[in-house]
Amino acid sequence: VQVLDAERAMVSKEWPELQVESKRPRDIEEMVTRLDSSIKFLKSYATEKDPTTVFSPRIEIENKYYSEVVAGRDAVDLLENTEQTESEIERLNSERENLSGQHDWLEPWKSMTxxxxxxxxxxxxxxxxxxxxxxxxxxxxxxxxxxxxxxxxxxxxxxxxxxxxxxxxxxxxxxxxxxxxxxxxxxxxxxxxxTVRDILTNCEEKLAHTKVDLEKAKTKAGELSAERLKLQILSDHYVNLLSRENARMTAPATENVVLLEGWAKKKDYKSIEKIVAGFSASSVDEIELAEGEEVPVEIENHRSVRPFETITRLYGMPAATDMDPTVFLAPFFALFFGLCLTDAGYGLIML
Missing domain, CATH: 3.30.70.2750 (Alpha-Beta Plaits)
Structure with a gap:
């Protein structure tokens, strides 16, 4: 579903007295930022292969497990442990660099008795x-x-x-x-x-302890990384919350009612009606096109061709009356991309 903001929504033009809330959901934005940072950190210490691929970029999970993660405390505890571990690794890396620098700085003076x-x-x-x-x-x-x-x-x-x-x-x-x-x-x-030798010895001992502690922290990061799916689920949840809040903030509203105007595929309309029916004091209706209003374009292709839709979206969506070029672009893109890789590989071999 594509939800229009107040500037593009037709209801705002018909009823200009409708208001728009300007307060940003900073707590949700902060949570999304924290989760993104922790997920990126844990990925760098992952020991197992990433289950996602180009043709399967998302991980499928059951609704029950999703609800348990979102409602439970485990994911939040994991986030806090991850942030503490990341801070510890940063501190130990900084300490190691300082000690190494001090050691190199003292080395020329070790013969002072x-x-x-x-x-x-x-x-x-x-x-x-x-x-x-x-x-x-x-x-x-x-x-x-x-x-x-x-x-x-x-x-x-x-x-x-x-x-x-x-x-x-x-x-x-x-x-x-x-x-x-x-x-x-x-x-x-x-x-x-x-003496400088005593200071160097003390520095070397501290450096050795720091390296041991750093390896322990990295090992812990690797263990936490095995559970990062929980953070990814929680991140999706908060991204959805943020999108919902942003849509609500930019939507025209009265003191008690929020009006969400947007576009949906015809085949999805029944599902939308079913979803809205699950909420009290909510309703959904189709509205007529306004004069001069343009219908947005969406493309759909077979699963094997779907990854190549990115190319079409990159160069511009076709007009509503034009043909979707994705199915024609796909084989040629794959062919010429393969030729580029082949030439690069051949060139490396020749070198």
Whole structure:
């Protein structure tokens, strides 16, 4: 059924005094967003094959099971567990990246034997630690030596030298100028205690524990993924609720009555009457076409051709008096798409 909004509905044009509710169902929208995010997350940890295919994009379930999932608490609990697990994985991934970065940052300084807090406890001298690019290293060391400053190289790679610079407090300003000219990158051990090797060992232990916890969280995500059908059912339920609320919000209404105007296939009209009859204070009637009103177009094809309807809808629906081109497009699309894949495969083989 295609439900028209107030702007397109003919009843709005005949009775312009009808009102439209503008309040959005934010709680339902939030729930749909949460469910979509959790389903996407669980799919990335799924261990079993996706039961849906191109020709069968939906999973068939019984009405009883659908009602149980929607009315029960299990799906909501699963959603909350999924969100907690996703947050835990994000936290552990961030912690792992931070620890790995800290480990790589400390690695050049592991040959320092003294506790790093001693570097902050000097009274008459200033101790600076940092990295000097290789192309500026000799000139920087020479400039520091002229000032009477001592430089100890801790380690070096092909491009950087890890150094400790010690100078009297009186010449610290001049030393900073020389270091800036040498593109010196300061490294701070603020908040750290013990030797660099001890800090590295502690960092490695934390990193190992984090990796173990991360694997446990991923395993839990895989277990939760096996039950994601419940979330998909609940998502369909809330998407339907949202569609219903959006239709109600945009439909013309009085203080006590909502008027839903739309189009339905002739073969579906009896089913609509039966559905509406199940609700009290509700009725459905056919109305005459208004002058100049256009009839929407819908296409129907055999199950084997139905997947190719997407192509027709993509390029534009035929007019009401035209022939449905889907059945003619299907074999040619399949043929030429297959040729494209074949040529690509042949090209890869030749490479």
């Amino acid at each position: 003294g506790p790093v807090e001693h570097l902050r406890e000097l009274e008459n001298t200033t101790c600076l630690t940092g990295l000097i690019p290789h192309q500026y290293y000799e000139d920087t060391v020479a400039g520091l030596s002229e000032l009477g400053s001592a430089v100890e190289e801790i380690s070096h790679t092909g491009t950087l030298h890890a150094c400790v610079v010690v100078c009297l407090n009186d010449i610290a300003g001049e030393v900073h100028k020389v270091l800036r000219s040498g593109d010196f990158e300061a490294v701070s051990f603020e908040g750290m205690y013990g």
